[in-house]
Amino acid sequence: MKNARGTYLDEHSVSSWLLTTDHKRIGILYLISIVVYFGVAAVAAALMRINLLTPQGGLVLPATYNKLFTLHGVLMVWFFLIPSIPAVLGNFVIPMMIGARDVAFPKLNLLSWYLFNLGGACALYAVVWGGVDTGWTFYTPYSTTYANGHVVTMIMGVFIAGFGSILTGLNFLITIHKMRAPGMTWFRLPLFIWSLYSTSVILVLATPVLAITLLAIAVERLWGVGIFDPNLGGDPVLFQHMFWFYSHPAVYIMILPGMGVVSEVIPCFSRKRIFGYHFVAFSSLAIAVVGFFVWGHHMFVSSESIYAAMVFSILSFIVAVPSAIKVFNWTATLYKGSVSYDTPMLYAFGFIGLFTIGGLTGLFLAAIAVDVHLHDTYFIVAHFHYIMVGGMVLSFMGGLHYWWPKISGRMYPEAMGRIAAIVTFIGFNLTFFPQFLLGYLGQPRRYHAYPPEFQVFHVLSTAGATILGVGYLLPLLYFLWSIKYGARAPANPWNATGLEWQTASPPPSENFEQIPIVTAEPYDYHPEAEEEPQPEPQHA
């Protein structure tokens, strides 16, 4: 549907993109950037998986392997997962969902993108000119004293990108507080907004601690004075506390937005009001708050006192409760709904199953005794990939398919979409389920070689990764195809509620012809069965 007043995509000059302050265009800029970083990090993963086909690890040198997993971790965490849903989909839909013309600070929004890519350029520079082998966690004193390579450049990259995250979080918080359309009360907000609000709180409060920690590493590495190396009178465990004070909440930055997408997709494709709106909304905030107090579970074997470990263990069990509440509510939403199996819904189903496995294995690791056995094994690797890939990547893909008609004004090919979703799901499980077994049997992570009895699991995992790669490549191809050849999308192809579907696809520059006035709750869906006359008596 072509808008008479033109769309936000009408201008084509390079400067109209690079100097844009339109939140929709900035969302697309982020999309392009993170696809690049994802590509580099995925190649690193592919090289690792090929290397692990044989027990002696014949493809790359051990030192190269260390650099590969560091590169994979740093790029995937800071340059793909953290900006994925918030900076791409969040930027694109938040203002439209709340009925605003733009975010509160559009110029700051563009600055965030530049900071993000300046950081990304530093990280890529560090990779090309020698690499970094510390792992994405930069543990001291290895990173400050012993590691070779461009640790400081890499750290500066993450540091600079961190300020981009802080500003994005700040922008979203103020936008959600102050830019809502008339009638858009807090409890009429879509749950995607609630989840990104919670995410933004974490971005704003946790990232500065990472920044100061990275700064301390850089100073210590450059000038040999500091607080983390025991030889200098410092304490390496202090580093771990500070790092995980950011990085555990950051795990929730990497899953809460996915939960938001699923909360949008499930009601839409089951034609039912979300079950327990308030519980889903507040469980996001609960995860954000409790998530700040569980970081010590990364340090059960790092000389943490047993009493601290017990407290962190209990809190880690507690933080699973709000996640479980969400899973139950999504499942209850499906009950007696008119479920259809469109591509976004398939990804959402994948999310629920894989997130549940990832979450429950997280409880194994929150139990102190079990964690001592599983610490630093492939079990950990499998666990967090079930959350980050099975959870976040699948929901990102789901959200991208769901909002693609709005973003591009074109429909993607539905049959291909479904195939890709199923291929991704199969490939993912084949890649990572064997790693649970590997870890349980005792293979430590981050090794380039392994005893021959583990080979069968590694071969399965590599085979799965190949299928997973196809699952990622398909959407890239058909999304690009659809920009030119896809069917034109109507304003509301999913017959969804929500303000973003009330404007044209693609939307005009200022989103709405006139700022809407909101009079109803979100998720005003009705199962098809209810709309027709029914033999059973309806309850009031």
Add this chain to the structure above:
Amino acid sequence: MLEQTPAHAHQFETLEQQREADTLGMWTFLATEVLFFGGLIMCYTFARFSYPQAFEAASHRLYVAYGGPNTAILLCSSFTMALAVRAAQLGGRKATTALLAVTALFGAGFLVVKGFEYHTDYVEELVPRFRFHWEGPDAAHAELFFWLYFVLTGLHALHVTIGIVILTIVAILSWRGKITAEKYVTTEIVGLYWHFVDIVWVFLFPLLYLIGHR
């Protein structure tokens, strides 16, 4: 619907909405700053708790004669800043400009005193790594104290410098009549930032100079 006036940016409906968003934005930014400095102050507290004797001895080498007057200078600058916000609300162009300039001058005065203090530290061989000499026991932990001292006060001085630049810009804008009474919020936001910089020092001064001082 209100008529579009150039007073507020296009994404806002009213000037009031923009004012609220701007102010809340600065408060949120200050929350991130609290955690930024908070992480370092936590490191300092941890190290001080771990090595009390070395840190006390090292702390005695700092001069309250520098830190004390500097505290007074910053407190005065916060006072003139508050007056500047009031003047901007009332629309007094000259008063606002003058008070902003005085605040910036106080900030510059702070940096000058700080510069002399750093010079003294250098002369007395208290700069970790580059020029450090310690007579007493536990030189490594004394050096750690001075590392924390330089990082904390250095980051604070960086914030003061940024503050002076912003104050100067706003003072010039005010002189040119760009800050009318209805757009006083610019001054208020700068004020929030400046008071924050002041408060950080109010924490740093006792932590570094005064604890255990006889």
